[in-house]
Amino acid sequence: xxxxxxxxxxxxxxxxxxxxxxxxxxxxxxxxxxxxxxxxxxxxxxxxxxxxxxxxxxxxxxxxxxxxxxxxxxxxxxxxxxxxxxxxxxxxxxxxxxxxxxxxxxxxxxxxxxxxxxxxxxxxxxxxxxxxxxxxxxxxxxxxxxxxxxxxxxxxxxxxxxxxxxxxxxxxxxxxxxxxxxxxxxxxxxxxxxxxxxxxxxxxxxxxxxxxxxxxxxxxxxxxxxxxxxxxxxxxxxxxxxxxxxxxxxxxxxxxxxxxxxxxxxxxxxxxxxxxxxxxxxxxxxxx
Amino acid sequence: xxxxxxxxxxxxxxxxxxxxxxxxxxxxxxxxxxxxxxxxxxxxxxxxxxxxxxxxxxxxxxxxxxxxxxxxxxxxxxxxxxxxxxxxxxxxxxxxxxxxxxxxxxxxxxxxxxxxxxxxxxxxxxxxxxxxxxxxxxxxxxxxxxxxxxxxxxxxxxxxxxxxxxxxxxxxxxxxxxxxxxxxxxxxxxxxxxxxxxxxxxxxxxxxxxxxxxxxxxxxxxxxxxxxxxxxxxxxxxxxxxxxxxxxxxxxxxxxxxxxxxxxxxxxxxxxxxxxxxxxxxxxxxxxxxxxxxxxxxxxxxxxxxxxxxxxxxxxxxxxxxxxxxxxxxxxxxxxxxxx
Numbered sequence: 001x002x003x004x005x006x007x008x009x010x011x012x013x014x015x016x017x018x019x020x021x022x023x024x025x026x027x028x029x030x031x032x033x034x035x036x037x038x039x040x041x042x043x044x045x046x047x048x049x050x051x052x053x054x055x056x057x058x059x060x061x062x063x064x065x066x067x068x069x070x071x072x073x074x075x076x077x078x079x080x081x082x083x084x085x086x087x088x089x090x091x092x093x094x095x096x097x098x099x100x101x102x103x104x105x106x107x108x109x110x111x112x113x114x115x116x117x118x119x120x121x122x123x124x125x126x127x128x129x130x131x132x133x134x135x136x137x138x139x140x141x142x143x144x145x146x147x148x149x150x151x152x153x154x155x156x157x158x159x160x161x162x163x164x165x166x167x168x169x170x171x172x173x174x175x176x177x178x179x180x181x182x183x184x185x186x187x188x189x190x191x192x193x194x195x196x197x198x199x200x201x202x203x204x205x206x207x208x209x210x211x212x213x214x215x216x217x218x219x220x221x222x223x224x225x226x227x228x229x230x231x232x233x234x235x236x237x238x239x240x241x242x243x244x245x246x247x248x249x250x251x252x253x254x255x256x257x258x259x260x261x262x263x264x265x266x267x268x269x270x271x272x273x274x275x276x277x278x279x280x281x282x283x284x285x286x287x288x
Numbered sequence: 289x290x291x292x293x294x295x296x297x298x299x300x301x302x303x304x305x306x307x308x309x310x311x312x313x314x315x316x317x318x319x320x321x322x323x324x325x326x327x328x329x330x331x332x333x334x335x336x337x338x339x340x341x342x343x344x345x346x347x348x349x350x351x352x353x354x355x356x357x358x359x360x361x362x363x364x365x366x367x368x369x370x371x372x373x374x375x376x377x378x379x380x381x382x383x384x385x386x387x388x389x390x391x392x393x394x395x396x397x398x399x400x401x402x403x404x405x406x407x408x409x410x411x412x413x414x415x416x417x418x419x420x421x422x423x424x425x426x427x428x429x430x431x432x433x434x435x436x437x438x439x440x441x442x443x444x445x446x447x448x449x450x451x452x453x454x455x456x457x458x459x460x461x462x463x464x465x466x467x468x469x470x471x472x473x474x475x476x477x478x479x480x481x482x483x484x485x486x487x488x489x490x491x492x493x494x495x496x497x498x499x500x501x502x503x504x505x506x507x508x509x510x511x512x513x514x515x516x517x518x519x520x521x522x523x524x525x526x527x528x529x530x531x532x533x534x535x536x537x538x539x540x541x542x543x544x545x546x547x548x549x550x551x552x553x554x555x556x557x558x559x560x561x562x563x564x565x566x567x568x569x570x571x572x573x574x575x576x577x578x579x580x581x582x583x584x585x586x587x588x589x590x591x592x593x594x595x596x597x598x599x600x601x602x603x604x605x606x607x608x609x610x611x612x613x614x615x616x617x618x619x620x621x622x623x624x625x626x627x628x
Contacts, residue, residue: 033403034403035403035406035407037410090601091403092348092402093601095350095406096549096593096596096597097597099546099549099593100589100590100591100592100593100594100596100597101590102590103543103546103590103593104586104587104589104590104591104594105590106586106590107585107586107590108584108587110584110586111584216414216542219410219414220411220414223410223411224407224411227404227408256422258418258422261415261418262419265411265412265415269394269408270394272394272398272400272404274398276399276400276401
């Protein structure tokens with residue numbers, strides 16, 4: 001019984017991890033059909049914000065939950081103004097430019113902060129379940145993933161900004177004709193997506209450690225989850241994370257974590273062969 | 289001069305100067321320079337394979353390093369296990385062709401579009417990189433070859449000469465054979481592009497729907513272009529392995545995938561010669577920067593990639609060419625007193 005609970009928590013952790021790392025990306029993809037290749041580096045910046053703030057003596061919760069999303073969100077707006085804005089309608093060029101940004105950020109951070117692993121202390125200790133022990137931080141991350149999904153759902157469903165965002169996702173020209181500045185919507189979306197990426201990076205920093213090249217560890221699963229999910233932000237992220245997370249975690253149990261990643265990819269490849277527009281391109285098409 | 293003649297002039301000059309280099313460069317240059325040049329030749333083959341699938345098939349792979357690394361590792365493992373390294377070389381190319389066929393089947397028969405294609409190819413290279421990095425234990429052995437994880441595979445047998453009873457290539461011979469390979473690949477691709485198949489592939493690139501409506505199965509054409517490009521890229525990887533006598537997982541890295549994209553973009557998408565110039569230009573730059581050692585290579589690559597997209601979307605060399613022709617057109621027009 002205890003073992004079953006532990007396994008269930010591990011599965012949930014895998015799913016929650018995918019939700020955390022792909023939400024920021026999914027927001028940008030859902031709105032603009034663009035994959036931000038620098039997503040992993042946005043997460044890395046979030047991680048560095050926590051490390052630097054912690055070193056400066058800021059409370060770790062403020063650093064994680066306030067400073068990291070704020071910093072990376074503002075950085076996202078800057079990136080949108082300087083780069084993405086010029087490339088609307090040129091999807092491939094946007095991918096290439098964000099890839100350039102990704103390389104630049106890895107190199108730049110390595111030069112400024114050094115190419116070494118920085119640690120952040122985990123804020124909780126373990127919880128005992130029978131004779132097993134589960135890190136309390138794992139439970140916290142599962143809660144954070146729930147909070148990610150809930151906050152986006154509430155914002156999209158019940159706020160005016162969310163209404164405009166949903167309308168822009170459906171038909172940017174029509175929204176423009178109704179007097180909404182769709183460029184501004186895109187800018188805000190990119191900033192919000194970046195903020196979620198930064199927050200995810202900050203939340204995962206105590207587990208993964210922080211290093212300039214850390215983004216590589218996240219982008220594979222994140223891209224695959226978003227692409228498999230399709231363009232609906234919430235339904236896509238949830239269904240893809242649930243499916244791929246359980247498949248990869250089960251494989252990881254049996255064969256080791258690296259094979260979990262590989263299995264996640266193979267599952268996604270087969271799924272994309274069947275549903276080329278992602279899960280929400282065929283199923284749950286009208287959901288958020 | 290009629291048009292066909294002008295069209296063939298550029299390739300003819302390129303092939304001619306290639307053959308001249310093949311014959312005379314080892315006579316003029318020193319041993320070390322030839323060894324360095326071989327590196328450019330191999331990377332040029334890799335760049336040409338990317339230039340072909342992107343420029344003439346419209347397939348923008350974000351993980352072309354996958355075939356480069358796979359070709360290198362396949363050659364390494366096969367050459368260590370087999371008597372004939374030449375056969376290993378051929379089989380390594382076949383491995384990459386087969387790999388591209390399987391991956392391409394999922395991509396093109398799933399009709400994945402631009403963004404999806406980019407993401408899937410990028411993640412494939414990433415997963416291979418991770419898997420190979422993970423193989424450091426003594427349990428990861430294929431025949432006599434230990435995969436070695438992030439340490440890579442050392443002391444790979446050098447490619448042997450064809451028809452010489454298994455004597456290994458010396459560096460000068462390697463330079464000549466590989467440059468010959470580059471010229472052969474260039475000519476073969478040029479002919480392929482001119483053929484009916486090549487034209488349909490270009491039509492597919494320009495407008496997939498229209499090509500479909502004209503009765504062509506675009507999936508087949510894209511798949512075949514992808515397999516050809518993947519095989520050539522794999523050949524470059526196998527050449528790299530025998531040139532270095534060493535492979536490591538970084539052959540699969542995103543940086544390699546990004547570099548090959550940048551070479552093609554610098555040279556201009558839609559040409560085969562431009563990317564070769566791109567290789568020479570950027571590798572020389574990165575060696576120069578490596579000497580200074582205070583600017584990070586990735587910063588430079590990233591800035592080049594961003595500025596290429598934002599400032600020179602047609603490619604650096606074509607943009608310069610355009611400037612030059614405009615300048616001459618204008619002066620010619622002024623000379624004749626014709627406006628506009």
